[in-house]
Structures are given as structure tokens and as C-alpha cells.
């Protein structure tokens with residue numbers, strides 16, 4: 001079977017996979033393939049935050065203005081817009097563009113109209129969370145053979161069915177860099193607070209990030225009922241746990257987000273977006289914590305009830321980044337926003 005690791009990124013392993021070479025997964029899944037010309041990707045989050053419902057239209061207008069700059073000349077390969085309500089009850093819209101060329105990203109970010117939007121005094125909260133991993137530091141998995149999502153849309157090419165999935169530890173086995181590197185965390189978060197209150201956060205080594213998506217648009221009948229009535233409530237409980245008590249298992253930040261269109265209308269697509277102290281902490285939660293085990297168990301029951309014929313689209317992308325491959329800043333945001341809640345007080 002094909003490996004999830006794009007062939008040109010494969011090397012002699014000093015760290016072994018958790019499976020035997022003849023392992024065959026019980027159901028198929030696919031990964032994005034990486035063009036050898038792509039060395040690094042950019043996954044950016046531009047958040048606009050508000051509390052008073054009267055500010056919602058202004059926040060949407062700001063997000064739309066930023067979205068409008070992400071046209072073909074920006075070089076962005078894919079853009080999502082998503083919304084969530086955070087642990088402090090603040091509403092947030094996040095524009096999420098992806099690039100496969102970091103220089104195109106830098107050109108776009110320094111354009112006059114983009115710089116003006118980024119520094120605009122709106123009275124709302126604004127944050128930037130930017131990941132620039134080299135391609136050996138990302139892995140993807142898609143449960144259906146149709147169009148990919150997120151970074152998969154930017155990378156554009158899909159693998160054949162891959163071998164490394166459907167067992168705990170498979171995410172690590174899909175990382176090219178984990179062929180030779182344990183991805184152990186190192187160092188500390190660093191905070192720089194300006195007199196304006198603007199906070200810049202430096203990440204430490206091997207922070208792990210997951211975007212774990214669900215698309216129930218194509219489901220119908222019994223499958224739709226099972227997703228909405230049995231899987232989604234369990235997923236929400238798991239997401240609430242990570243948001244409110246994630247610190248207990250190494251999760252710095254968790255957002256359960258809904259894709260919206262440019263009018264703010266929710267689509268039938270959601271995802272969890274979370275930052276972890278390490279890949280090991282993320283693995284520990286997914287394979288050991290009652291909340292993900294409940295999500296996983298309900299899903300498995302459903303898959304079997306539907307005889308493995310699922311229309312529900314599940315996918316994820318995971319990154320493990322060096323300190324230089326992450327950048328976070330917060331302007332006029334409340335004190336529990338993103339990494340700010342880790343600020344020593």
C-alpha cells in the first residue's frame with residue numbers, strides 16, 4: 001500500500017512506525033501529496049473579535065474587506081471564513097488563507113490596503129496567528145475520495161489510499177519529520193507586551209496544531225440523523241472540555257468553529273482548531289481521554305450501522321512547528337484570547 005508520506009519526503013527511518021509493514025487498514029483514507037517545488041506552506045488566521053451583538057455587522061464587514069484582498073493576485077491558494085464563540089462569550093470571525101509560497105504571503109501582507117486593514121482602529125479585537133511549517137512538518141487525512149479541504153485544497157493533489165491510519169499513533173507516522181525526530185516540546189512561550197497593550201507571543205519548539213473538520217452537507221436520512229443527534233453532541237462536549245479544561249491535558253487553546261459564507265450564514269461544515277504543547281499531548285487526549293474516545297466510539301458505531309458507506313466527510317491537518325514557524329499577536333483582545341490566557345499573571 002502507499003504511504004501517507006509523499007515519496008520525495010521519505011527517508012531511512014530511525015524511528016519505527018507503530019504498524020507492521022503488511023498492516024492493512026479496515027477502511028480507506030487519503031492524504032494530500034506535496035509537490036516537490038513546495039518547501040513551506042503558510043496557514044494564517046486573522047481574527048476579529050467582538051462582544052456586543054451590535055458590532056457583528058462591523059466585524060463581518062472587516063472580515064469581508066480582508067477576504068476581498070485575497071484575490072488571485074494575492075497568491076493565496078485557498079481561503080476559509082469561520083466563526084466561533086469563545087470561553088469568555090466573545091464572538092469571533094476568522095479569515096483563514098493558505099499559501100504554498102511564503103514570499104507571495106509576505107508580498108500580500110505588506111500591501112498597503114492589507115497593512116491598513118491590519119492596523120485599523122476599529123474598537124474591535126484583532127489577532128493574527130500564523131504558521132509557516134516546512135512540508136516535513138505537516139500531515140493530512142481525508143475520509144472521502146472527493147475534494148479535499150483546508151491545506152489539501154492548497155496542495156491540490158491527493159494520494160492513493162494510505163496505509164498509516166485507523167490506529168492510534170498513525171498521525172505521527174504520517175509526519176515526514178517523525179521518521180527521524182521525536183517532535184519533543186522544548187522551551188517556553190514568550191510574551192512581549194507593548195505599552196499599547198498589543199501582545200506578541202513567541203511559540204516554543206514543536207507546538208502541535210490540529211484542524212479537524214466535519215462536513216455533514218452530503219449526508220441524508222439515517223446518516224444525517226446519526227451525525228446530528230449522536231455524533232455532534234458528543235463532539236461538542238469534547239470541544240467544550242478542551243476549550244474550558246484543555247490545560248489539564250496539554251491543550252493551550254481550542255475553538256469549535258463553523259464555516260460561514262461571506263454573509264455570515266453558517267454552512268454545514270465545522271472544525272476544531274487547537275494548539276497543543278506537543279504532538280504527544282494531542283495523541284494522549286485522542287487515544288486516552290473519554291471525550292475523544294466517546295467521539296470515536298460513536299463514530300465507529302455509526303460507520304458500522306451504515307455498513308462503512310459514509311457520506312459524512314471527516315478530515316484533518318496537523319502541524320508541528322519550530323519556534324521560527326509560528327507567530328501570534330493580539331491587539332485589543334480580551335485577556336483569555338488564544339495564547340493570551342497562558343500569559344503569566
Ligand code: HEM
Pocket residue numbers: 029164165166167168169170171172210212214231235271272274282283286287292295296299314
Ligand atoms: C466528528 C468528529 C470526530 C470524529 C468522528 C473523529 C474520529 C476519529 C477517527 C475515526 C480517527 C482515526 C482516523 C484514522 O486514522 O483512520 C481519529 C483520529 C484522531 N482524531 Fe478524531 N474525530 C473527530 C474529531 C476530532 C477533533 C475535533 C480532534 C481535535 C482536537 C480530533 C483529534 C484526533 C487526532 C489527533 C487523531 C489521530 C490520533 C492518532 O493518530 O493517534 N478528532 N478521530
